[in-house]
Every structure is written in C-alpha cells, then in structure tokens.
Amino acid sequence: MxxxxxLGPGSIDPAGDDxxxxxxxxxxxxxxxxxxxxxxxxxxxxxxxxxxxxxxxxxxxxxxxxxxxxxxxxxxxxxxxxxxxxxxxxxxxxxxxxxxxxxxxxxxxxxxxxxxxxxxxxxxxxxxxxxxxxxxxxxxxxxxxxxxxxxxxxxxxxxxxxxxxxxxxxxxxxxxxxxxxxxxxxxxxxxxxxxxxxxxxxxxxASIGVQRDLPGGDAPEGHDADGEEADEWAEAVSLVSTVQDxxxxxxxxxxxxxxxxxxxxxxxxxxxxxxxxxKCSCSRDRIQGVLSSFSAEEITDSIEDGEISVTCEFCGAKYDFDPQEFLG
CATH class of the missing domain: 3.55.30.10 (Hsp33 domain)
Structure with a gap:
C-alpha cells in the first residue's frame, strides 16, 4: 500500500498498461x-x-x-x-x-x-x-x-x-x-x-469487513438509498466527473x-x-471432453468432410477430430 x-505520483513505479x-x-x-x-x-x-x-x-x-x-x-x-x-x-x-x-x-x-x-x-x-x-x-x-x-x-x-x-x-x-x-x-x-x-x-x-463489492449486499451503514446522498460521496462524484475520456x-x-x-x-x-x-482458456483436451459427452447421433450430425472441426469463437483456434474417437 x-x-x-x-510521496507524489512520480515517486512510485507506475502500474503501467494492462x-x-x-x-x-x-x-x-x-x-x-x-x-x-x-x-x-x-x-x-x-x-x-x-x-x-x-x-x-x-x-x-x-x-x-x-x-x-x-x-x-x-x-x-x-x-x-x-x-x-x-x-x-x-x-x-x-x-x-x-x-x-x-x-x-x-x-x-x-x-x-x-x-x-x-x-x-x-x-x-x-x-x-x-x-x-x-x-x-x-x-x-x-x-x-x-x-x-x-x-x-x-x-x-x-x-x-x-x-x-x-x-x-x-x-x-x-x-x-x-x-x-x-x-x-x-x-x-x-x-x-x-x-x-x-x-x-x-x-x-463502518461497513468495511461486512460489505463486499460483489456479490450483492445491504446498503452501507449510514447510507439511505432513497434519501440524500452523503457529502463525501457527492464530493467524490464531483471529482470523478471531471475526468475526460x-x-x-x-x-x-x-x-x-x-x-x-x-x-x-x-x-x-x-x-x-x-x-x-x-489469454483464451480453450484447449484440445477441453473440447474433446465436451465431444465425448455427445450421443452417437450428435457426433454423426457433427461430421463434415469426414471429420469434426470445432473453432473457438473467442480466439479463432481450430481443432480437428477423427469421429472414430467418439464412435468406437
């Protein structure tokens, strides 16, 4: 911390990108x-x-x-x-x-x-x-x-x-x-x-220790969601609102x-x-595990040109499988 x-902003190593x-x-x-x-x-x-x-x-x-x-x-x-x-x-x-x-x-x-x-x-x-x-x-x-x-x-x-x-x-x-x-x-x-x-x-x-960012919880002690906002929060909002894109x-x-x-x-x-x-979490083993749970009919329906091809929508990686791996 x-x-x-x-110390001033120039006295510590910056976090940098990402x-x-x-x-x-x-x-x-x-x-x-x-x-x-x-x-x-x-x-x-x-x-x-x-x-x-x-x-x-x-x-x-x-x-x-x-x-x-x-x-x-x-x-x-x-x-x-x-x-x-x-x-x-x-x-x-x-x-x-x-x-x-x-x-x-x-x-x-x-x-x-x-x-x-x-x-x-x-x-x-x-x-x-x-x-x-x-x-x-x-x-x-x-x-x-x-x-x-x-x-x-x-x-x-x-x-x-x-x-x-x-x-x-x-x-x-x-x-x-x-x-x-x-x-x-x-x-x-x-x-x-x-x-x-x-x-x-x-x-x-007063609420730290019992209040979590995620998942949900009750409003912080002293805060009325339907009432007037606290002066401290109003000041914070005013300051952050000055930030330009x-x-x-x-x-x-x-x-x-x-x-x-x-x-x-x-x-x-x-x-x-x-x-x-x-970093994508896809892998050949993970996709193979999913295909292994398919029925024989589902595997047959997935065959194109003699093989099963799966492309990850996130990273674009393509995985090819021999249908016999799942029909044996």
Whole structure:
C-alpha cells in the first residue's frame, strides 16, 4: 500500500498498461479500481475483423468486466454477457481471477454498416434492447451468483450504475473510455487500441469487513438509498466527473497521476496492481471432453468432410477430430 498524496505520483513505479490498480480514499470513504489497457486489448480485438464501432463497444465491455471481476476475493470466473435485438446482439467477456481475459462480439455486418453510415453507431444503439447478465462462478462446488440488468438504449457505464443501485445498493460511479490509436510506422500506419476505466464506490469504514463489492449486499451503514446522498460521496462524484475520456487512455497520464489529481487533498492510497493478460482458456483436451459427452447421433450430425472441426469463437483456434474417437 502506498500513499500517493505523501510521496507524489512520480515517486512510485507506475502500474503501467494492462494492470488493475486498487485504491482507497479514506477522507471520502471511497474505494475503487482504475486501469489502462493497451497491448492486451489490441491483441484481443485483433483476433477478429470487427468494424470500428464494434471494437469500441467490445473494448468498453472488456474494461467493465475487468473492473468488476478484479474485485473478487476468491479464485473464480466473472462472465459478462449481453443478449439483445441490436446490430451487436451478443457480447461475451470472460475474466478469470488469474488475470486471464477473453472476449467475443457477435454482430450483423449490414446493420452495423448502415448505422455507422448514418452516424448512429453509438454503443447504446448498437446494443439495442435486451439484457446484460453478470455471472460469478466460484467453481463446481459453489453456487453461481447472477445479476441481470435490462438494456434499453443505455450505455455500459449507465448499466453498471443501474446494476449497483438495484442489486448491490452501493453508490457506484463508473467511467469508461476506448479509442483506436493510429501511428506512423515504417512508412505506413499502425493501428492499435487503448482503453481506460475507473470505478469508485462509497463504502464507509463502518461497513468495511461486512460489505463486499460483489456479490450483492445491504446498503452501507449510514447510507439511505432513497434519501440524500452523503457529502463525501457527492464530493467524490464531483471529482470523478471531471475526468475526460482522453485522460483515461493517455499513456502520458498513468492512473497514479490521475488519482493524484483527483484525490490528493483527501488522501489517496494505492495497492499492488493486478496484471491482466489476453489469454483464451480453450484447449484440445477441453473440447474433446465436451465431444465425448455427445450421443452417437450428435457426433454423426457433427461430421463434415469426414471429420469434426470445432473453432473457438473467442480466439479463432481450430481443432480437428477423427469421429472414430467418439464412435468406437
């Protein structure tokens, strides 16, 4: 744990890209996490030929899932998934507490192109109406926890606010930013992606130890969800609301410097960063195990050109199997 307000933002090693930085502001009873993503996000999006609006939307979903999933205090999985009637009818982000993340977007190419041509490719419009489900899985010996939020023309930032207000009853503010970066390289141009995010939550000291970020719980002691908001929380919201999108993603403004700008007068502490890396969990053995559970009829129906081919939607890896492995 490091006091940024005492040492200054330049006196500690920055977390850098692709690392979640937990922090707390005791003077405001606020805790949170912040991140800037670079190489991991670029690698994830490069696995698919997504249109720019879809890449940006999926990037927002990835940052949101990392901010939420990295709060888990146990080994497990956090899954964010949308099902909607929009041009992007499905987003799936799979975050493991090991730091591994993978993601996938399913979209209608013609509908996305039409909206983009008309200047209507805002994330909330690409999603359309439907649901967003957030699932926490602690393993085969524990029950899953799932929260569901209705999607109806709202952004992913707003979805997070709705979720915490309805299911968690914890005052929460989320900021997300994603942008494509174009740089000159070897006489041409290189494309990459950067993203950033910050989540702050009002958790008075009296409630720490009994209150969890995820899954849900009662409102913090002294907080009336239907009454006036606490002065400390109002101040935190006012400060975080000054953050511009470019600050969230700018490599010249690391998260430590941004946190110092926002909270140094109130006393901000940061904790050890949590690395994040783009890594798919698919494997030949895992897919073979799934196919082994198929009936003979299902195996036969899966045969094309004398073999069974399975392609991972997340990473694009292709696995070929001899049907006789499962029909013997």
């Amino acid at each position: 490091v006091d940024i307000e005492t 690392a979640v930085l937990p922090f707390e502001v005791n003077g405001l009873d606020v805790r949170g996490r912040a991140i800037q993503m670079g190489p991991a996000l670029s690698a994830l999006l490069a696995r698919h030929d997504y249109p720019l609006p879809v890449s940006k939307l999926l990037g927002e979903a990835v940052v949101l899932a990392v901010l939420l999933g990295s709060s888990l205090k146990f080994e497990g999985q956090f899954l964010l998934q949308t099902q909607t009637d929009g041009p992007v009818d499905m987003l799936v982000v799979d975050y493991r507490t090991s730091g591994d993340i993978r993601a996938y977007a399913r979209f209608n190419k013609e509908r996305v192109a039409e909206m983009d041509k008309d200047g209507l490719s805002k994330p909330e419009l690409l999603l359309g109406k439907g649901i967003l489900a957030m699932t926490i899985d602690q393993g085969e010996f524990s029950s899953r926890y799932q929260g569901i939020v209705q999607l109806d023309g709202v952004s992913l930032e707003e979805v997070a606010h709705i979720y915490f207000a309805q299911s968690e009853q914890i005052p929460t503010l989320v900021r997300l930013g994603v942008a494509e970066m174009i740089t000159r390289e070897d006489g041409g141009t290189a494309h990459s992606w950067r993203a950033g995010g910050m989540m702050v939550q009002f958790l008075p000291q 470019h600050e969230l993603i700018d490599p010249e403004v690391p998260v430590e410097r941004l946190l110092y700008r926002l909270f140094h007068e109130r006393g901000v502490r940061v904790f050890d960063p949590i690395p994040v890396r783009e």
